Amino acid sequence: MQSVYYDLHIHSALSPCANDDMTPNDIVGMALLNGLDLIAVTDHNSLLNAEPVMKAAKAAQARQGKELIVLPGIEVSTAEEVHVLCLFRDLIAAQFFETELFPFYSTLSNRVSIFGNQILFDEEDRVTGEMERMLIAPT
Numbered sequence: 603m604q605s606v607y608y609d610l611h612i613h614s615a616l617s618p619c620a621n622d623d624m625t626p627n628d629i630v631g632m633a634l635l636n637g638l639d640l641i642a643v644t645d646h647n648s649l650l651n652a653e654p655v656m657k658a659a660k661a662a663q664a665r666q667g668k669e670l671i672v673l674p675g676i677e678v679s680t681a682e683e684v685h686v687l688c689l690f691r692d693l694i695a696a697q698f699f700e701t702e703l704f705p706f707y708s709t710l711s712n713r714v715s716i717f718g719n720q721i722l723f724d725e726e727d728r729v730t731g732e733m734e735r736m737l738i739a740p741t
């Protein structure tokens with residue numbers, strides 16, 4: 603039997619509850635340091651930092667030779683305030699799901715002073731923007 607070490611509930615700095623240092627390369631680096639084989643990026647009501655983490659894992663694999671599988675995911679906050687982890691086999695399936703979910707997302711704006719930052723990155727940890735929509739709000 604093969605052992606697989608995993609964490610399927612990781613928030614990047616896009617989630618307002620996460621630390622701002624949860625960048626794609628910090629997530630990948632800490633996962634590898636902790637001996638994980640598989641992770642899922644599951645930000646609240648958004649998929650946008652999943653692809654940069656997936657690309658950072660591929661770059662780390664090219665440098666270090668250690669494979670880290672990254673599943674794209676979304677932690678959907680329902681109208682009943684239930685948080686549902688949605689995991690996908692690939693980015694295309696996740697993007698299809700988010701397209702279907704998008705009309706149900708809240709249109710409220712984030713209040714950084716109350717809820718925290720919602721930072722978007724590229725795969726080299728460069729800040730590419732800040733999400734305006736309040737991701738912690740229920741769908």
Ligand SMILES: [Zn+2]
Pocket residue numbers: 611613677
């Ligand atoms: Zn969570």
